[in-house]
Amino acid sequence: MDWNKSNIIFIVAFIILNIFLLSYSFNDIFSEEYNIMSDKDFIEDVENILKEKNIAINCEIPKEIYTLPVLDTEYRIINIDKKMLEKFLGEGIDPVENVFSYSNQKGESIEIIEGKKFIYTLREKVNGNLEDNLKITDEINNFLKNKNIDGSGFSENYRIIIDDSGFIMYTRYYNNVSVDNSYMKFYFDRNGIYKFEMQKIISIKEIGEKVNTFTAAESLLKLLSYDDVNNKEIIKIDMSYYSIEDENWQVISGINSYPVWKVIFSDGTQKHLISPNIYFY
Template sequence: MDWNKAKSILIVAFVILDIFLVSQVISIKNDSVPAASFEIIKENLSEQGITVSIDVAGEELILPLLEVEYMVFNSESKEIREYLGETYSELIENEYYINSKGQSIQINQGKKLLFMTREIEAGVNPNIADAASQIESFASKLQIDLEGFYQTRVYNENNANHIVYSENYQGYPLENSYYMFIQDGFGVVGFEMQRVKSIRKTQANIVLSRPEEALLRLLKYKDIRGEAVIGMDICYYRDEDLIHWGEIVVDNLEPTWKVVFESGAIKYLLEFE
């Protein structure tokens, strides 16, 4: 056999073998590192009294920063007449309205509208199993269109269930655009809404950390010691407490990890704070 030809065959064989071995090493690394690091992360959290009751592992994600424009409510808003009728009293200018039936509207910071048909009856326990049908009936009567909104949270406060429906954008909930229905033992008593009227995808992108790495940000919170993590999902969010919310009409929503605890508490693990 020609030696040069044999040498060429051997070189090609060794190159193929090297490629195969490198691919196996990369595969093993990708499979093992996240699992190992997650166990370490769980241990670190456990030392601070935070239990992780779910398995999370994933890759970094790149999602766009969104620009949204909010609906603004004031004394001229059509919703006041739609819900209270033509005859009502303005008790606090641009903030609080009531009609002769005891139905009321409260506007908070120009963007949150709370409509109550009556006072909450706290003496009778609400039945969460009836909530979906009661909300459907209530929304139909008030011509509230829930298309594109999905239930994202339920919590009980003062013996009334609060059921949150968040707007969906390409599979991710917008935490700041929602309807929150209030249910007592006799049915849906009212709702709060904050809505965006336009959404634009910006040119800026946010790189989301792997979920297990994002969990480490829980260590900076002192109010969740003794809590257990039971859920973790991606959403779009803006912390309304960090800015002059009443002055904001156009704003950005950032993709972030949302962590849900067994107690009902929620933490948003923003990439930039």
């Protein structure tokens, strides 16, 4: 989507959001007890608008409103050296300047993206139904131990299983809220883990101002600004911390992370509902 089109759609979605808020709060503007999450008509209208894009909500819409600090986050910058190459690919491979992808004769490979994302492919995915007795959590723990990867601070956020494969997403948590840019993602099939992806935040500090978010229902209207969410099913809505990874991501080592609502779809994709739904005070 080009920048101009994206912003036009965003503005339209924002106008729609404000019209809804005005129409549903006008009669109750002098009532301190009005709670938009208790307004069944508003919730129903949000669901109906999303249905026009064939977006189904198959989960509870959270009612909480959060007041949370903004986080100053610092990322681990990955330097490719001989020790790393030997650790994942074995001996005999030397690092080359400005080369960010390496492989060995076994079919294993590593790739570093934008200096922060580490992708390790162990093998090709195999076809076949997943076995009920596949102990993927045990395999994850063994993988981290064998590769000497520090998984402390990470907890399972969600898992998706589609047909003959799936993945489990682990994220770092700060005060019980997921910091989504700091993650470990394990891809698995009937034979276990076949790919691993990681991006790691090494430092988190609160900065002065706090933000008060709108409700999840209000934020869901931000989905109207995306053209790649039609015909999808929402299976989870959750509060998270998130930073936009834009074209400048490669040169960024630290950035602020803001509390935003996140939706997870049944196909494993997710959207962070970044919009003017945050008030500083």
